Amino acid sequence: MDGSKKVQLKDVSFYYGDFKALEDVTLNFEANRVTALIGPSGCGKSTILRLINRMHEEMGRTRVEGEIIMDGMDIYSRSVDVVELRSRVGEIFQKPNPFPKSIFDNVAYGPRLKGIKKKEALEGIVERSLRQAALWKEVKDKLDKSAMDLSGGQQQRLCIARTLAVEPEVILMDEPCSALDPVATQQIEDTIDALKNDYTIIIVTHNMQQAARISDYTGFMLVQETGEPGRLMEYGPAGKIFTMPDKKETENYITGRFG
Amino acid sequence: MASSNPYRSQRLAHAILALFTLTAVSPVIAIIAYLIYKGGGALSWEFLTAMPRNGMKEGGIYPAIVGTIYLVIGTIVFSVPIGTLAAVYLTEYAKQGRLTRAIRLAIANMAGVPSIVYGLFGLGLFVLLMQMGTSLLAGSLTLGLLVLPVVITAAEEALLAVPQSFRQASLALGATRWQTIRKVVLPNATAGIITGTVLAVGRAAGETAAIMFTVAAFFLPSLPDSPFSQAMALPYHLYTISTQVPGMPEEMKWGTALVLLLLVLCFSLTAALIRLRFRRKRKW
Numbered sequence: 001m002d003g004s005k006k007v008q009l010k011d012v013s014f015y016y017g018d019f020k021a022l023e024d025v026t027l028n029f030e031a032n033r034v035t036a037l038i039g040p041s042g043c044g045k046s047t048i049l050r051l052i053n054r055m056h057e058e059m060g061r062t063r064v065e066g067e068i069i070m071d072g073m074d075i076y077s078r079s080v081d082v083v084e085l086r087s088r089v090g091e092i093f094q095k096p097n098p099f100p101k102s103i104f105d106n107v108a109y110g111p112r113l114k115g116i117k118k119k120e121a122l123e124g125i126v127e128r129s130l131r132q133a134a135l136w137k138e139v140k141d142k143l144d145k146s147a148m149d150l151s152g153g154q155q156q157r158l159c160i161a162r163t164l165a166v167e168p169e170v171i172l173m174d175e176p177c178s179a180l181d182p183v184a185t186q187q188i189e190d191t192i193d194a195l196k197n198d199y200t201i202i203i204v205t206h207n208m209q210q211a212a213r214i215s216d217y218t219g220f221m222l223v224q225e226t227g228e229p230g231r232l233m234e235y236g237p238a239g240k241i242f243t244m245p246d247k248k249e250t251e252n253y254i255t256g257r258f259g
Numbered sequence: 260m261a262s263s264n265p266y267r268s269q270r271l272a273h274a275i276l277a278l279f280t281l282t283a284v285s286p287v288i289a290i291i292a293y294l295i296y297k298g299g300g301a302l303s304w305e306f307l308t309a310m311p312r313n314g315m316k317e318g319g320i321y322p323a324i325v326g327t328i329y330l331v332i333g334t335i336v337f338s339v340p341i342g343t344l345a346a347v348y349l350t351e352y353a354k355q356g357r358l359t360r361a362i363r364l365a366i367a368n369m370a371g372v373p374s375i376v377y378g379l380f381g382l383g384l385f386v387l388l389m390q391m392g393t394s395l396l397a398g399s400l401t402l403g404l405l406v407l408p409v410v411i412t413a414a415e416e417a418l419l420a421v422p423q424s425f426r427q428a429s430l431a432l433g434a435t436r437w438q439t440i441r442k443v444v445l446p447n448a449t450a451g452i453i454t455g456t457v458l459a460v461g462r463a464a465g466e467t468a469a470i471m472f473t474v475a476a477f478f479l480p481s482l483p484d485s486p487f488s489q490a491m492a493l494p495y496h497l498y499t500i501s502t503q504v505p506g507m508p509e510e511m512k513w514g515t516a517l518v519l520l521l522l523v524l525c526f527s528l529t530a531a532l533i534r535l536r537f538r539r540k541r542k543w
Contacts, residue, residue, distance in 0.1 A: 053431060087433030097424035099443060109442070110432040159428070166432055 006031035006200040007052060007170060012066035013229070014047055014056075021047050023229035024066075027219060029170075034192060034201045036215035036238065038208060039253065043221040044230025045204040049172040052202070053089040054082050070170070087114070090163035092173040096155035098147035098162070103130075103139050106147045106158055110166035125165050133161035134191050153184025160191060171195070173203040177210065189214050208254055212242045220250045294517040301514025311478065315504050320515055325482055326395075326490035327464055327522065330474065333399025333486075334406060334463040339456050341403075342410030349411075350418040351440055370408035375468040377405045382472040396486040398474025405469050406459035413455020417448040450537035457530035461523045467494040477503075493519040 007029040014022035022044040029035050037045040050056040051068055054075065068075050075085055087110070098106050107126040116122060126143070130136040135157040139150070147158055156176060163171060173192070177185040192201060192214055205211050211218055219235040234241060234250045245251045309319030353359045381401030391397040421444050429439040475495035483490040497515045500507050 055427065055431060058427070058430060083433050083435050086431055091427075091431040093424065093427065093431075095424065097422075097428045099425060099428065100447060109429070109434075113432065113434050113438055162428075162432065 004031050005029070006070065007202075008067075008069040009048070009051075010067040010069065012048075012051065012064065012068060014044070014051060014065070015063040017061050020229040023231050025232045027232055027235055029200060029202055030217060031200050032196060032198070033216040034196050034203060034214050035217040035219065036211035037202070037204045037219045037221060038206075038211050039221035039230070039233075040223070041206075042230070043223050045221055046174050047230070048221075049091065049174055049202060049204060052170065052172060053086050053091055055086075055091065057082065087166050088168055089170045089172060090166060090168035092156070092159055092163060092171065092176045094175045095179050096152055096159050098150070098155050098158050100146065100148055102144045103147050103150070103158060104143040107161050107165050109162060114166075126161075129161040129165040130158075132164050132191075132195065133157045134187060134194070135161055151184070153180050153187060156180060156184070156188060157191060160188075160195075164195075168199070170200045170202065173201065175204055175206060178206065185210070208242075208256075212238060218242070220245070220247075220253060222249055222253070224249075291520065294513060294520060298510060298513025298515070298517040301508075301510040302517065306511075306514060307518070310480075315478065315500050316507060316511070320493070320496060320511075320518065322479060322482055323491040323493045323496040323515070324518065324522070326475075326492040327494075327519070329395055329483060329490060330398055330402060330470065330492055331460050331464050331526070333395060334402040335456060335460065337400055337403030338406045338410045338459055339452075342407050342455070342459075343414045343452055345407075346411050346414035346418055347440060347445070350415050351436065351444065366408045366411055370412070373468070374405060374466055377401055378469040378472050380404070381469065386473055392487060393472070393474055393476070393489050394487045395474055395483055395490050398470045398490070398492075399486075401469050401473045402463040402466060405466065406463050409459045409462065410452075410455050413458060414448070414452045417451020417455065418444060420451060421447045450534045453530050453533050453537075457527055460526050460530075464523050464526065465494055465519065467498050470495055471498075493522070 005028045009025050009027045012022060012025045013020065025044075025048065027048075037048060039045055047056070051064060052070075052075070056062045056064075064076060070085075070088075073080065099109065101109075104122075104126055107129050108122045111122060111125050116125070127136060127140075130139060135154060138154060139145075139158075147155065150158060156179075160171075160176075177188050180188065189210065192203070195201060196216075203211075203215065215238045217236065218238040218241040220233045220241065221230050222233045223230050234245055234247050236246075241250065242254055245254065306319045307324065308321050310321055312318035349359055349362065353362075378401065381397055381404070385391045385397035385400050386393055389397075391400075425443045425447065426439055429443045430436070434442070470492055474490055475492050476489040477491075477499050479489060479491055493515065497512065497519065500515065501512050
């Protein structure tokens with residue numbers, strides 16, 4: 001699947017109630033690449049993530065126009081089961097949100113939903129997922145301890161492991177490091193780098209250096225006038241966006257002139 | 260001018276607030292102290308475990324204690340599952356709008372209906388129409404209805420207190436709404452639901468008007484042996500020995516009241532301990 005289009009947005013607009021939050025976004029997310037969405041607060045970056053796993057449907061009156069296609073299939077067509085979609089599209093949230101359960105039970109949560117009950121099978125999944133999330137060494141002797149006792153960075157890697165245990169194809173990350181210190185951020189970034197061989201990763205970040213460090217492609221989003229919807233201003237390989245963007249607005253943003 | 264000195268007005272405010280708190284708490288302490296003073300002497304092993312004798316004037320109140328415990332269990336059985344599931348529907352499933360507002364208003368109103376009305380309703384519906392007769396079953400159902408609003412409201416609050424981020428995490432992992440509720444929301448709301456249950460139990464245990472037509476007997480020679488038996492109950496027993504038994508020893512009346520109070524305190528204490536255990540485990 002290398003370099004192919006995993007998720008495609010075609011003329012996507014989005015409304016919260018009557019408010020148009022997003023307008024005519026067309027964008028392809030490449031398979032096995034890290035794509036970063038950057039832009040000032042409220043420009044619709046996180047909204048795009050929610051549209052891909054349809055989590056916006058949990059938050060009241062919303063409306064989507066346009067098409068979002070994953071592996072050739074419109075994820076909003078009637079035949080798509082949203083529960084199944086979400087096990088193919090994992091999400092890491094801004095604030096680490098482990099369940100108040102043991103480390104083991106957190107990672108085993110998803111597999112158990114799918115009916116995997118055998119202890120050995122679960123143990124295998126838990127170990128593999130924790131290794132992938134680079135957390136195994138730190139927690140292997142305390143899997144039965146509460147996840148709430150871990151540090152913030154460890155909790156976030158646990159959440160990554162919990163998502164990996166479901167074996168998603170796409171992983172959405174909504175500012176996953178914004179609540180973490182620089183060392184923990186570094187660890188998460190290393191984890192993301194290791195994961196992109198197997199997963200398509202879409203990350204929203206406010207941290208421009210982070211986007212430049214970890215992303216292969218970068219999209220810059222902007223609300224041009226207050227009250228207007230967010231639009232995708234520019235999209236391309238990260239190297240190009242951060243060195244010679246086409247648009248003035250992009251340049252202003254990445255050089256820190258606003259936002 | 261007093262108000263020109265912020266420290267002085269602050270001290271004054273503190274003093275007044277403390278005084279009112281004391282005023283609110285002191286009647287409770289006074290009641291307990293008075294009950295112990297008047298009825299403490301009646302408490303004995305025999306008082307708690309013997310049948311009444313000599314037209315209630317001697318012996319114990321064992322059947323009334325047993326009856327009240329049965330009623331409390333029956334009330335829990337009928338109110339907690341229904342109340343919890345209704346709360347789950349209202350908070351997790353129902354679209355928030357005019358209908359849910361109307362339902363919540365109805366529930367709030369139910370909580371304000373006088374208990375004698377529940378008693379008459381229970382008499383009409385359970386005892387007569389459904390032909391359950393004056394029985395533990397009819398009484399438990401009536402009390403269950405009476406406490407339902409308390410249970411629903413407490414359970415709703417407990418469910419709403421579970422952080423939204425837990426629900427999101429679960430849904431994003433491919434859980435259905437029901438799986439999310441069962442595995443994440445309900446386990447983390449248990450402590451709050453137990454609190455509601457206790458409030459309900461306290462009310463059910465002390466309720467007189469709702470049981471006088473539906474279950475309570477003045478005197479029974481033996482303990483109830485099925486859900487269709489009549490039963491004695493502490494509050495009704497207290498009411499009858501206070502109003503309808505001439506020459507009733509004072510100490511026994513106060514002793515009965517004391518036992519009722521201790522029983523309710525026991526329930527509350529148990530629940531407080533359970534809650535404490537749950538709370539120690541939670542860290543969000």
